[in-house]
Amino acid sequence: MIRVLHIIQQLGPGRGGVRTFVSTMLDCPAPDIEQSVLSVGRVEGDRFGERFFGPLIDSYSPLLVGTLGAKRLGAFLSKHRFDIVQIHTNNALGFVFASEAKKAGVPSRIVHCHNSALGSTSSLKNMVNVAMIERFLPAASERWACSEVAGEYLFRGAGYALVHNGVDSDKFRFSPSDRAAVRHRLGIPGNATVIGFVGAGIPAKNTLRALDIFNQLRSSEADSRLLLFGQAEELPLAKEKAAELGLGESAVFIGTVDDIWRYYSAMDALVAPSFHEGLPIAFIEAQANGLPILSSDAVTQEADLTGLLQRAGLSLSDREWADLLQACAGKREITAKVDYVPFLDKAGYTTRSLYEQLSDRYRNMTKGA
Known part of the structure; x- marks a missing residue:
């Protein structure tokens, strides 16, 4: 042994x-x-x-x-x-x-x-x-x-x-039933734009910037939601920031879950304005789900296994990030119909x-x- x-x-x-x-x-x-x-x-x-x-x-x-x-x-x-x-x-x-x-x-x-x-x-x-x-x-x-x-x-x-x-790629495949069930449970309209953020409160993940970007997106899409996952040390600061911005129920702090694959199906895009990363497991999971991702260019290009990852510089304004994020989310109707798991299989992830x-x-x- x-x-x-x-x-x-x-x-x-x-x-x-x-x-x-x-x-x-x-x-x-x-x-x-x-x-x-x-x-x-x-x-x-x-x-x-x-x-x-x-x-x-x-x-x-x-x-x-x-x-x-x-x-x-x-x-x-x-x-x-x-x-x-x-x-x-x-x-x-x-x-x-x-x-x-x-x-x-x-x-x-x-x-x-x-x-x-x-x-x-x-x-x-x-x-x-x-x-x-x-x-x-x-x-x-x-x-x-x-x-x-x-x-x-x-x-x-x-x-x-x-x-x-x-990742268990089969488990993370897009599911229309999970999309409907999660949105229903969270009280989110079926046609609302839903953005995900993984690693809430981790300093390297830049949670406060994600909230600023989402605030700009919400100014043009009033029904949009930001789902934040995680509970690290800067989470209290993030909640204070959300309150200062007046995000109210638009920013949903989910915490830690054991079935995040269901939530990926409910999302339209993932945002990650990180200061630095290795190769986030969340990015692999999201791509198995067909979820478009907008990340900072601190994330290695190696993370793009499917063509679903778009990178942007942190020097861009919140409005510019929001416009890019809105464009990513607009692709969801198409990407949800594509099976991306074979891409992960081929790449060995x-x-x-x-x-x-x-x-x-x-x-x-x-x-x-």
Whole structure:
């Protein structure tokens, strides 16, 4: 039996990309692979059942997680046998954890990057991050990234393997019945334009800008709605902003849901004025649904698997963004009739492809052990 431990820095309450990826991997049907999850830092929201360990410290602080948390991680790995640790990260702490795993005797140590930036505007923090990456980089026996831009950011010119995020594409196909049911439940007219936003309150997602853009759209389409998913740290600010703009019931804060595919069918477009991204799982899900996407040009072009993604500069005005978003939403009647799942299958962004690829990689790492 191959024992794999997914290590995460912390586990927030929302449906983030790392949580989604790990949850997907735990459903991998390979009978010879046993997977578990450990959070070094604080845990909020749903856990992963009996296969979950942690938190090792009750803190979100990168300093505490990277010092006391890393020390406790080393002690944990010395007591429990794992063939592989897969460390999900977007910063130098992934390599610090890999160093502790190496000291504990874990033979295969994967550092898996899920984003294209540290997420801090502090030049000092970025300098420290780079210095720590360079110091601890050799501790990783494998380097994986969700996209080329993510790999180039974290691995600083060192080699890495691309591992595509995978979704259950059949589940995310457009459904007319889901569209009608969700709109009915939320009290949204059938002919209203509905915009989606995933990652509400996450600083990198630029939630406040999304609200400003939608406010401009609403000025020309009074019945339009903005559905916001997620509940990260800036959510209170987002709700205050929505109130200041007088959006009222037009901005619907959904929170975290387990059936987001139903909501995709109810939408006409997805907006994502992000400051930085890796390759968002939400974009893959939306494209499986045939949902047009308008994102910032901080999102890698690799994310466009179907021709449904349009990118715009953050320097454009809110009105210009709103006009582009309105044009994207206007395509929904056509895109809802097209099956986009074969595009994802061909590009390797389905759970089937993910399971096959990672199962083979895990087996090759432990061959002869």
